[in-house]
Amino acid sequence: MRGSPTNGAGGGGEPPLYQEVRKRFEQGTLTSPPKQVQVGRAIRRHTCVVCQRLIRPGQVQNDFRSDDGARASVHTLCLRAWVDVSRAQKAPER
Ligand SMILES: [Zn+2]
Secondary structure, three states: OOOOOOOOOOOOOOOHHHHHHHHHHHHOOOOOOOOOOEEEEOOOOEEEOOOOOEEOOOOEEEEEEOOOOOEEEEOHHHHHHHHHHHHHHOOOOO
16 A cells, blocks of 8 residues: 655645635735636736736736726636635635
């Protein structure tokens, strides 16, 4: 019998992006992900709200409105990580 010494949460290797998203989620600098986004190609440069990197013109971006009505954009991969992390975290209700 062989056991592997990994003590991760399972799922096989978590990308660094997930760890970053979770950290920001726990710190409260990231709120719940939007329920609806508009997917399209960026025609101007935007800053991804999750990874803070640029979304360049021609890249796929996900547009949404935050709670205060401001428009924001996020990469597709970042959005997926954001949704996954928020589901796993189950923010405490109040
Ligand atoms: Zn991003």
